[in-house]
Amino acid sequence: MKNKFTKWGDKPYHSLDYYLKNTYGEKIYKIALDAGMTCPNRDGTLDTRGCIFCSAGGSGDFASHGASIREQLENGKKLFRHKKIGSRFIAYFQSFTNTYAEPERLKRLFEEALSESDVVGISIATRPDCISDNMLTRMRRNVSKSETYDLIEKFRQEVPGIHLRTTLMVGFPGETEEDFEELKEFVQKARFDRMGAFAYSEEEGTYAAETYEDSIPQEVKQARLDELMALQQEISADLSHNKIGQEFKVIIDRKEGEYYIGRTQFDSPEVDPEVLIKADGKRLFSGRFYQVRITNADDFDLFGEII
Numbered sequence: 001m002k003n004k005f006t007k008w009g010d011k012p013y014h015s016l017d018y019y020l021k022n023t024y025g026e027k028i029y030k031i032a033l034d035a036g037m038t039c040p041n042r043d044g045t046l047d048t049r050g051c052i053f054c055s056a057g058g059s060g061d062f063a064s065h066g067a068s069i070r071e072q073l074e075n076g077k078k079l080f081r082h083k084k085i086g087s088r089f090i091a092y093f094q095s096f097t098n099t100y101a102e103p104e105r106l107k108r109l110f111e112e113a114l115s116e117s118d119v120v121g122i123s124i125a126t127r128p129d130c131i132s133d134n135m136l137t138r139m140r141r142n143v144s145k146s147e148t149y150d151l152i153e154k155f156r157q158e159v160p161g162i163h164l165r166t167t168l169m170v171g172f173p174g175e176t177e178e179d180f181e182e183l184k185e186f187v188q189k190a191r192f193d194r195m196g197a198f199a200y201s202e203e204e205g206t207y208a209a210e211t212y213e214d215s216i217p218q219e220v221k222q223a224r225l226d227e228l229m230a231l232q233q234e235i236s237a238d239l240s241h242n243k244i245g246q247e248f249k250v251i252i253d254r255k256e257g258e259y260y261i262g263r264t265q266f267d268s269p270e271v272d273p274e275v276l277i278k279a280d281g282k283r284l285f286s287g288r289f290y291q292v293r294i295t296n297a298d299d300f301d302l303f304g305e306i307i
């Protein structure tokens with residue numbers, strides 16, 4: 001839809017916060033969880049020291065350790081009850097690499113969180129952060145640029161039609177113009193279906209914070225961030241146009257004016273394009289999936305019709 005910048009509150013994009021507030025009628029809070037995982041950069045598979053920007057708690061310093069997922073959720077809810085805020089939550093698997101376990105164990109953990117009636121979703125993520133070998137080595141990521149490219153290629157070969165999303169970081173200490181050029185080239189070549197980015201900020205107690213000065217000026221970080229996001233916006237718009245004529249499974253989120261608003265099975269309610277279906281025929285229900293043919297696209301959204 002046009003003029004979304006005003007429609008999405010004070011943000012120029014559709015933030016998860018805004019979406020959740022709109023959907024549930026209240027702010028949804030995250031409860032940080034520690035599922036007892038580690039990561040290949042700490043368990044000795046690749047290294048034991050971890051990435052240099054990661055804290056001893058696996059950047060999961062707000063999560064309570066040792067207790068079951070249910071107990072941690074209960075403790076988190078108590079804190080919110082005490083502050084008299086929040087009645088619905090996101091279970092945020094925060095500590096270490098939260099996908100570093102056998103699929104059966106992951107399924108058990110995620111289902112345990114989702115079985116709580118006041119948990120409306122889970123949050124999990126892993127990401128490459130940077131791409132130049134210079135930065136990856138500096139960060140002690142223990143993965144190379146060519147391995148990252150190969151992995152993306154492998155995903156696409158083994159799962160045709162897979163939608164890939166990622167998060168990248170700009171402005172890590174020592175990031176040169178050349179490093180940033182490589183990052184832009186990565187975004188152009190990988191053509192992620194969705195991409196987010198953020199500017200580095202020091203986390204107290206980490207090797208990076210203790211060893212390197214946060215040397216990239218804030219305005220340079222912001223300029224790199226804006227450039228990267230603008231690049232991705234062009235790619236996203238192009239990928240959206242390529243979807244015209246294709247069919248997707250679409251979940252309906254809400255009705256707004258003369259449109260039902262949904263998103264494809266590959267999209268989360270965060271920054272992603274929506275699918276607009278003219279509400280002039282069959283009645284559609286929020287939370288249900290429908291088979292939809294994409295008929296048009298603009299820079300932000302897809303337009304479709306029920307098949």
Ligand code: SF4
Nearest residue numbers: 039050051054096097
């Ligand atoms: S950032 Fe991730 S991969 Fe790196 S040490 Fe921390 S948990 Fe491990």
